[in-house]
Amino acid sequence: MSETTRITRKGQTTIPQALRERYGLEPGDEVVWEEGEDGLVVRKRDRIAGRGMLAEGFSEAEREELAAELTDDIRHKQRTDWTID
Known part of the structure; x- marks a missing residue:
């Protein structure tokens, strides 16, 4: 499947609806842009385990700081407990 989109002056682009549906991308999801052997690769970012537990009662900035x-x-x-003397 191939789709073409345009990049705005702000560097934004729209992920086509067919691709969003196919890969389960929803508003608020994050994508990772990586360089691959054949060019640019975009993939859905895996959610960090436990991050959802911080959702209620905290602003985005507070959640990021706490995380x-x-x-x-x-x-x-890990460094202090797993260090072999």
């Missing part, structure tokens, strides 16, 4: 703090805490714990 970053939790990630840092986990990485620190």
